[in-house]
Amino acid sequence: MNEKSMRKSRWQSVVFLLIIIVLTYLSSAITTFNFIEGMATIPEALGWIFTNLMVTQESFERLPKILGKLAETFFMSIAATTIAAVVSLFLGVFGSKTTKVNNFLSVFARFIASVSRNIPVVAWSLVLLISFGQNSVTGFLALFVGTVGFLTRAFIESIDEASQSSVEALTATGATYFQIVGKAVIPQCLPQMISWVLFMVETNIRNATLVGILTGTGIGYTFDMYYKMLNYNAVALVTLCIVITVIIVDLISNYIRKVIL
Template sequence: MNREIVLSQQSSLKKRTNISFISTVIVLTFVYLQVNPLTILTAFPDFLLFFIQNFFPADFSNLASYLPLILETILFAIVGTYFSAFLAFFFGLLMSEKTNPIAWLRIISRFMMSFLRNIPVLVWASLLVYVFGIGNMVGLIALIIATLGFLARSYAETMNEIAGSKLEALQASGASYLQVLFHGLIPEFIPAWLNWTLFSFEINIRASAILGMVGAGGIGIMIQTNIRLFNYHQALALIIVLVALVLLTEFGVNKLRRWLV
């Protein structure tokens, strides 16, 4: 009984120490960045008043003319996710210890995907503008590059988690690499592949709109244009449409996930 009390006290002390440490880090962060939390709180009512006075009511009068841009945003996400998922599967095979015994090849593949993954999609879009100019090509390639790095890492980790006993049994029975792949790995990998790919599609809907704000097409470019021209009422209408699109995507993807997996 005494031992349980001591352990409970030690656990409580550890929790208090962790909370104190985190609180200290947060305070030091605000100090280093020279950001006053009180200023944020006091400025919020002014921002809210500005938003209400200038953005409301939303102007949906030109919504029909924006439908092609909304379609572009959806198509960006679909095509970007499709190509990324296709390429990421092969990079996942190269990155996984279960499917690639060559260490140096795994290291190179992981470095490449880590490089792609850790550069924000907006940075990719800004760099690609110098090559392709402003347009849909920039948004699509930037989306594929950023999603490829994320999915390849997710796929590789999933492949590593798949039990190796079935793969080893197939290898011991003399099965070829492709037979091990198609009869051992892929059947167990498909549910995780669907989950990660559908999750990326949800993210890419949002990312497609953000890419539009740097001239890469889609609904984002019209939001940015309306804000720059002080057409706040139309900008709010497009923001509402974007939020609705994201929510509908999440709802549809969740339904699809439950149906497929």
């Protein structure tokens, strides 16, 4: 890189940094957020956390109930992810340029992925809450719809990146469409697809807590109930259980990724 290019790159970095600073200042001014005052409240906030959010012997008496709700949330997340993965596999095959059946199905699959993915899970929860009420079905559907959008997009990209040589070889032998997809495309993409499914399992376990607060189900409802009762010791125990579960799932999924990739 010559001196002129380096000078241009430095100026671009300076301009970009100035833009970020201006946008940050404008955002603070519009939202009336004072950064200095915010930083000054951190010690007080930490003191409140360590004073009130403590797990006590009394809160441990509620552990069986908390674990039951946590298990409900965990299995709901697993079910929503796995069923969504099956649906997303078909949509991904139809939406990919490599395996598309026709342009209509390809556009339809990409449209479903775009709509489902770009609407937050919280928004889906609120929309479905009006139709289905506060129950586990609402939470399941909210996670399912959001997962379909994300996985469909991820599967389409994975299939698009598959090698064309095996597809062309099977095509030359007169293989059917389903034989090409099943023997040439899916085997190449399967490790990456499993990795995306594991990622969504982790994400949905986190999202299910917030969805549960809105839909009145699972560990999210338990958290919200204890919080409104000002039972902060129980809130601390619920939070601790969620954190431990997420860490365990993350460790397991990372191990599986190392094995398959």
